[in-house]
Amino acid sequence: MSAALWGARPLEADRWRFALWAPSAREVMLQLDGTDHAMTRDAGGHWQTDVTARDGLPYVFRVDGEDRPDPLSRHQQGGPLSPSLTVDARRFDWGAPWDGRPLHDAVIFELHVGSFTTEGTFTAAARRLPDLAALGITCVELMPVSQFEGARGWGYDGVLIAAPHPAYGTPDELRAFVRQAQELGMMVLLDLVMNHFGPFGNALPAYAPEFFSDTHTPWGGGIDFAKLPVQAFFREAAVSWLKDYRLDGFRLDAVHEIRDGQDQRFLRDLAVKLREEVRDRPIHLICEDERNLTHLRENGFDAEWNDDWHNALHVALTGETQGYYDRFAADPFGDIAHALARGQVDEGQSRPARNGDGPDGYLPPRGAPAAHLPWTAFVNANLTHDQAGNRPEGRRLISLVGEDPARTVHAALLLMPFVPMLFMGEEEGSTTPFHFFCDPPTDDGRDAVRKGRARELSAIGYDTSNIPDPCAVATMEACRPYPAPDPARAEDWRALTRQLTQIRAAKIVPLLASGKIGEGDVSRHGRAFEVRWPFNAGRLHMRLSLGDPLPGPALEAPDFRLGQPGHDSFSIEVQIT
Template identity: 65%
Template sequence: MSERIWGAAPLNDTCWRFGLWAPAARKVALVLDGDELAMHGHDGWWQIDTGAAPGLPYSFRIDGTDRPDPASRAQVDTVDGPSLTVDPRGFDWGATWQGRAFEEAVILEIHVGSFTPEGTFAAAAQRLPGLAALGITMIELMPVSQFHGRWGWGYDGVLNRAPHPAYGTPDEMRAFVRAAQEQGICVILDLVMNHFGPFGNYLPGYAPGFYTDIPTPWGDGIDFERPEVRDFFRQSALGWLEDYRLDGFRLDAVHQIRDGSEQHFMHEMLHEIHAAAWGRPIHLICEDERNLPDLREAGYDAEWNDDWHNVLHVALTGETQGYYKRHGDDPFADLAHALAHGQADEGQPKGAHGARGAPAAHLPWSAFINSNHTHDQIGNRPHGDRLLTLVGDDVGRVIHAALLLMPFTPMLFQGEEEGSEAPFPFFVDPPDDRMRRAVRKGRRKELGALGYDLSKMPDPCGPNAMDMACPYPSPDPARAEAWRALTGELLALRAARITPLLRSGDTGPGEVSRPTPKAFRVRWGFTGGAIEMALCLGTPVGEQLDSADFTLGNTASDAFAIAVRITS
């Protein structure tokens, strides 16, 4: 059989190939624009080449029941109905785009549905010039793969390659990417390959072999040992890069991508992406709770470094529930380790909490994505409150400055660049009242067990939860402008003085001392110079840093202050 293509793809201007793996099916037909066409089956793979054009509805008729294409590039409407043929080749990309080096990355994570009041790609594009002027160089889109319902975080996607229609059409997503790149901003996509959402996923009915009997925390586990499954996700990833000129991915929870090996799929995908001639660097970021350096050593650019956020949160708030618990014994010692080595947990013994991770300080500092806020840590609280609302502006400005002037890759969450206090609660749109009741009950049980106050918790199934998550416009324009001015100052200093040091290469772990219990003196060395930081997070350092390039407060006497000196 000719090349096996999941979904619908144009072979030339008039002929398209349609393919589906349905090993449990006895008969499969393509229903294209109302016409039924028999598909040819071999070893569970069904395929047909036929005349088609963009914008035609189609479904796969599997043993008499019509199903959407699991590799759909767009839907007529919902995830349950027909798919649409999509040909990306006609989109006008304008000027060529050569991308940016990863050392230049300053990431802003956004959720398209709540990033603007309109919740669309087109509206989001209007904010890009202002972000570029501040110094944002990379947008990380939370998942946009189509999911059931109108609103949601995006991690319940069931059509991996189709942009969620509430955000806009495929061409409107392409227009957003083009607009970002015209401003010098890279766009990466949070891509979920470890599970499908619970509503509107029909694969189990005709391809039960797609799954294993080992579940993930979010749904049935996927069998990456099967070549058909690997092809599905490999084609999906390459398709996003080709069709939308993306600059890369943040890959969700890769520790749940299990293929009975040392993550061969992750290595295969990495090599295939790197082998292609894209004309721009493709940046690959992982989320991996194991804290291992292996994938970064293999060529992945970076990993989300939740250690920084979690330890900082414990140190500033005293909260030790849930995943904060392992840092509750001595958070300031953990902070010192993270400042010196990138991660707080590198496999060292940790008493009752157990060992986690492996040494990673030999990696470049850009390989650690540090953040003070992310969708996860904000949204997995009953009211979706940000760390900034818990600690206040004075402390918030100090940790904001630290984040943007450390050598690690900084990531902000939508609105953080202007000090937003907008919550980001969990929200989802289940298909019926029974499921809505189940979601509400599950959230209250999960969060109540952690000791949270559940009074006035937004309804996770109501539209207000997403509407209240929009951080713009600020209710206090003067305060927002002051925060933007601070962000702009910090990012200008980072671009001019720190990025060149990152390019020169670091010279080993950071040197960290604790002059007082909650204060740090840090030096990060580079071939081209050094970054020195005095950071007070509850007690003064006891001295000022001479000839500092940036100061906020007085590190000699203030409980919360920062001073940074950059030499080159």
């Protein structure tokens, strides 16, 4: 019997295999479309049976007399604890083949399906894709769509990792979304959460407590990644997403909380396995890792969310230093210069603490040297769901700093050599807030979320007296950025975005493809910077003012200019040679 098999999968003709790891169970039966089937157990606690089945049949695992959904379900009849449904992804017509795109082509667009459109569905989102493609977006990154309890949420509390959330649509409707994106030349990445399960609707602890560890994460009980069946569960989930939905890769959430006791050997092996399983297109793997280490990017992962860029920029432009921004409070403009030259800020070096209040006046070291990595190993963003949503009022950067600074850093983001990522609405200068929202199934759960949210934000210095109710329908409804209240202003922003992505595609992408040949050469002048990035095929030269005019002669015949760096406090000019 296979020791690395979970869930229900078609074999050949009408034969299917159903499997579950439940090492403590005395008996496990498969109930498929009302008929019971015995399952056999191996020495490792895997239960398995091969039976006749077809697409769309309801089934449960009856574990010691209790009916349980498939933890690797691909589709549910209803909520997370309802019967699972068989899904045969081979039936879907993909039309034309898809060869994928290299990561250096990427202009990423982070999208929350539930609030991207009024309908909040995959089908409605697919109708918006031609508009994104026309703006020069080449990659859509879906916030997590794994099924969670309730009708609305960010998605980071999923409990059925391989099943699309039913409020968004069916598996075939998600496949149709991906097909539409790829027909328009856009890659699709999925934000996948492996580090924890949500607090509601997870049946695994009831019959497989061995799946979990005594180590806690910020979101609840830890997962025992040292166990091979646990690794197999997440590996098979990732493979199924790639193969069943023809995805181009993943953003893996908070990988620092994926602890296998072997320096994340699981993740490094996962990168190899995914590319072995999918050979017809490039598979891109992006991680979020608050440690700022490089070992994953040196061993199979392509890039990391570069929160250093966002945090230094945010502190520099807003002056806010609460919470995680405090680390960048001592010299945010110096941190920006460091990030422009080397990619990230924290590289394990000594860095002064604000007011000298760290140990010996310095911050605890964080990170590792990263300048040897390609520029595409850093996914830079001026805004993400986190940075807007993890504040009481959900305000975007543009609402904090104003129009001219926002347009300047928008241009810088899209014209730097790093992989740029926009959060939905940013392409047209949206000021619509993005709140934290969820839909717990019980009064106690809702009360706990409200109190926990207020406590968390108060602890880092925010006023929570007028915090929107995270459990209210209206809170999510207020997060929809489209349509823009001022269409003329939105179109002006969209024209800027189109201009920038066209320059990037025509002139910066070829530089990236040619390869970097050294660090960025950065001259800092107070709150202004002159940067030269060298490549085998040429040079990218940027003059950027983020609060001070930049001395020196203007660039002759620049490829892009917004304002006058020699005179204006916020301006940018770029030349590619």
